[in-house]
Amino acid sequence: MDSSGEALRTSQEDSNRILVLGNSEINGSDNSICTSKYTILNFFPKAIREQFRRVGNVYFLFIGFVMLIGTYTTAWESAASPFTTLGPLAFVISVSLVQEASADVARHRNDKKTNTHPCILLKCAEDLDKSDKKRVRDESVFNGKDIEISLDIHQRSEDESNLPLPKAYTTSVSIDVKNEKTKTVKLAFERVQRKDIYAGDIVLMKSRDMVPADIILLATSNQGGSAYIETSSIDGETNLKLRSSPQIPNDELNLLQQTETLEQAAKRLAGLTLLGYPSGVNAAENPLNNYRETEVEREESYRRISSKSSTFKGMFASSKRSMAYGGSINRKKSKDVDTETYVASLLSEPPNPNVNNYTGKLTLPPGKDGDPSITIPLNNDNILLRGAVLRNTEWAIGVACFTGDDTKLVLNSFTTPSKFSNLDKLMNKTVYVIFFVMIVLISLMAIGAVVTNSNRFDEFWYFGLNKNTTQVWPYLPDLPPPEWETTTDNFIQQFLLFLTLLSSFVPLSLYVTVEIVTFWMMYFINTDKDIYHPKTDTPALARSTIVTDLGRVSYIFSDKTGTLTRNVMRFKRCSVDGLAFGAPIEKKSPKATQEKEEEKSKEGDGNISSEAFHPLKQLLVGTVSIPSLET
Structure with a gap:
């Protein structure tokens, strides 16, 4: 973290x-996030350290200790009680600590609200039932009922290894196979808190839901x-962005015009x-993946085989890929028979802050024995990305890639x-100047005091100064001799004495006033009805540390239309094949008054006939609009 505290978060994974x-x-x-600055244990050390970033607080703390030592020791004298400085200083710091604590409590509440937001995960029902802690099903999906499916048990002998099996990635995984090589699995949609999502979880999102992780x-x-x-x-963009699923081979899905229900997707x-296969092996570890050939190698292998045997060529002319690719695999698999059940895996780039680029690889299990796993680039x-909102989509399912601080x-x-x-x-700079002037004056006064004393x-007997300790008081010879001081204070003692005397050069009341004014400014901003948004029930939120900067704003830079202004597109006039639609546009005089401009603006499109624009309405709407599935 840099000195200003504005450091980008980094990931330890490379x-x-x-x-x-x-x-x-x-x-x-x-998947939890933390935007707060303090905890119960480190609040006082960190918050108090922040308070002493103010030079004035450091100054008064130093003056208080000088007064404290001068009052209760004989090292030097103090011109005032230490509590006249330390007391108001403690009050100022206490007010600032209360403001810091209240702001950080609000951050903790927002973090808790974010981390505990309900999300839905696709889980094996058996895992939910056997768990030690209470795990609940989401009632909004299939009324909390489980989905029962049948899956193949991939146990094959060497003689069966050449026989293709039904693809595991078809639309409906329910397979009516009348043999003993199937098993029944129940799936459940579990309701969890957002913080309990981990990388590798299958997440269900609905329309208008915020994406809980990457x-x-x-x-x-x-x-x-x-x-x-x-x-x-x-990124501040309000236009919708299109995202797509990896192109997973799915013959049945293509027959259904590439649409499927939530139940079909869960089964698939x-x-x-x-x-579906809790003991499955990473598809990327399929040993047949190492025998995958490039397209060039396949072509060369095919040409080499074709040139040696015309009979061979005629036999496999219709399946060049099968000869050059599948044949090579079949030669290998006779030695290394694979009886494992493979499951999909994801090879992802390490966590990084680049929101515009992502590279990864999705590896799917092979469609049949003897084939390598299917690799899909991402x-x-x-x-x-986390923070995006799902729109115009009834539901979506994905695998969590990055969670929490890695998103x-x-x-x-x-x-x-x-x-x-x-x-x-500004106050820090002012304190530096005042302190410099005060040091100069104190130095001159201390030098003058040492020289004069x-x-x-001998003339300062009324100060109790006398080198003859047995001499009685002048003009009072009947009284016993007092305890005369035979020496005077040196330069350092005189300097510290005058330092306590002139400590009010830096007004402590200034800091007290600033804290009180800041508090009331925050209160008035937070309760101002003119800057309250009733639709979202959102009041203005004042930041305690920078609320005083509002009066110092001179310029406002806006990145684009829509940040401080509204982007409203109004039809004025158009011409189609020589036919004009809309009212004529009047030329505005540069000397027109503001009242006249406002009056024209209020009139808006009142002169435009809706019937006149009707011939183009359906054409334009059908061209630029996207049908919304949201209610």
Whole structure:
């Protein structure tokens, strides 16, 4: 963290991440986030340290200790009681600590609200029932009922290894096979808190839901497995962005025009992940993957085989890929028979803050024995970033890739800074100047005191100064001799004495006044009805450390239309094939008064006939609009 506290969050992970779909990486990072600055244990040390970033607080603390030592020791004298300085200083710091605590409590509440927001995970029902802690099913999905499916048990002998089996990634995994090589698995949709999502979990999102983590899209309710997201909380853009699922081979899905129900998608994913095969092996570890040949090697192998035997060529002319690729695999698998059941895995780039790029690889289990696993490259079009909102999509399912502090949104955020207002900076500079002037005056006064006491020592008997300790008081000879001081204070003692005397050069009341004024400014801003948004029930939130800077704003820079203004597109006039639609546009005089301009603005499109624009309405609406599935 830099000195200002505004440091980008970084990830400790620098290598590619390998995830098996359906396997929760509980030992990894959870999905909780923390934007607060303090905890119960470190609040006082850190918050008090922040208070002494103000030079005035350091100054008065030093003066208080000088007064304390001068009052209760004989090292030097103090011109005032230490409590006249330390008392008001303690009050000022206490008020600031209360403001810091209240602001951080609000951060903790927001973090708790975010981390405990309900989310839905696709889990094996057996895991939920056998868990030691209470785990609940989400009643909004299938009324909390489980989904029962049948899956093949992939146990094959060497003689059976050449026989193709039904694909595990078809639309409906329920297979009516009348043999003993099937098993029944129940799936459940579990309701969990957002913080309990881990990398590898299968997450279900509904329309208008915020994406809880960085998620690789696997299935949606839309055609082709696409989804729309709104990323206004990430990049400020309100237009919808299209994201797509990886192009998973799915013959039956194509027959259904690439649409599927939530139940079909859950069944399909179960056949690919640990949800259906808890003892499955990472598909990336398939030994036949090492025998995969490139397209060039396949072509060369085919040409080499074709040139040696015309009979061979005629026999396999219709399946060049099968000869050059599948044949090579079949020669290998006769020695290394694979009896494992493979499940999908994800090879992902390490966590990084780049929100515009993503690279990864999804490895699916082979469609049949003797085939290598299916590898699908992933890019930025396949990932949903945390903070985005699912739109125009009834539901979407994906696998959590990055969670919590590893998400791109969090890695792009700054650690909560300790902001220092311009007023505090100005007061610090002023204190430096005043302190410099005070030091000069105190030095001159201390030098003058030392010189005067040295030159006129004998004349200052009324100060109790006398080198003859037996001499009685002048003019009072009947009284016994007093305890005369035979020496005077040196320069340092005189300096510290005058320092306590002139300590009010820096007004402590200034800091007290600033704290009180800041408190009431925050109160008035938070309760101002003119800056209250009733639709979202959102009042203005004043920041205690920078609220005093509002009066020092001179310029406002806005990045684009829509930040401080409204982007409203109004039809004025158009011409189609020589036919004009809309009222004529009047030329505005540069000397027109503001009242006249406002009057024209209020009139709006009143002169435009809706009937006149009707011929183009359906054409334009059908061209630029996207049908919304949201209610």
